[in-house]
Amino acid sequence: MKKKIFLKIAVCLGCAAMLLALNGILFNLCMKEKLNLVHTYIAAEDIPPRTKITEEYLVSAEIASDYLIDNTYLEKEDIIGKYTEIQGMIPAGSVFYKHMLYEEKDLPDHAQLQLKEGETSFGVQVDVASLGSLTEGERIDMHVGIERRDSTPLTGILIQNARIICIKDHQGLSLSNVKSNGVPYLMELAVQRTDLDLLNLAESVGTLKFFPSSDPYSTEPEASLVYDSDMTRYLQNMKESTSK
Structure with a gap:
């Protein structure tokens, strides 16, 4: 009798856990759709002025499209190899704005x-x-x-x-x-x-x-x-x- 009770409890707990997991997945999907998350790259650490961007400076992230404007680089290939401004540091967690990065030949100095x-x-x-x-x-x-x-x-x-x-x-x-x-x-x-x-x-x-x-x-x-x-x-x- 006790085994049946424990079994029922275990089944109930399992079902509850599955429902919670499913609810979490559905919630995340709904939030992602509502926020229209976009895959992009942000600064993994503070990047000093006039520094060449390498892959180590990047970390992938998903950001709501409303926070990304037209002059933001989204693709890794568009960021790596460029240089930061002569007097401008890119803080950790920042997206890469186009006006913050230069091709080497376009650096003022x-x-x-x-x-x-x-x-x-x-x-x-x-x-x-x-x-x-x-x-x-x-x-x-x-x-x-x-x-x-x-x-x-x-x-x-x-x-x-x-x-x-x-x-x-x-x-x-x-x-x-x-x-x-x-x-x-x-x-x-x-x-x-x-x-x-x-x-x-x-x-x-x-x-x-x-x-x-x-x-x-x-x-x-x-x-x-x-x-x-x-x-x-x-x-x-x-x-x-x-x-x-």
Whole structure:
């Protein structure tokens, strides 16, 4: 008799447990449908400024669609490999907003990231005509033309094999940025820091012209001052005379 009672109790408890589990499942399904949960990724931890996003920074989550706006990245592939803002940290648990992430080439200080030891960035204002077919990453030779009052104009090479690290439009956007208007305005070159004064002098007294290097994608040597050039000697003499 007692066994039958225990059996009935066990069956009742089992049925109650099944009903509770089923009720929980149905409740979750109803809530999910009501909230319209969307699968996405959030920050697994605080992500510092100017940090490259890797998979370790991501954790999957389901979030109500009402909390996700149009400028939110949902797919992992759209997040990994991008960089956080220069001055903006992404807090743990945050979704990844599009305005918080950059492609490396679109970082405001991207040019500085491309510099090698001993180099600095030298910006030159350009237009479609002066730029020609030159592109980012290419190596160029820099020539200078100077109009002299009492003698013939002087032209010659000053720097050879300088690397173009960025070409920007008037808004400061790289021409490779989809938001750029595609009209060149500023070209940034990687040059030797020791040559910067001479380059500034050349720009102030003459006209800079740029031509593709004979080996435009070589890596060594880079941004070399052409010491045996008449232009280099002329500018060095001018620099020395003005410093006395």
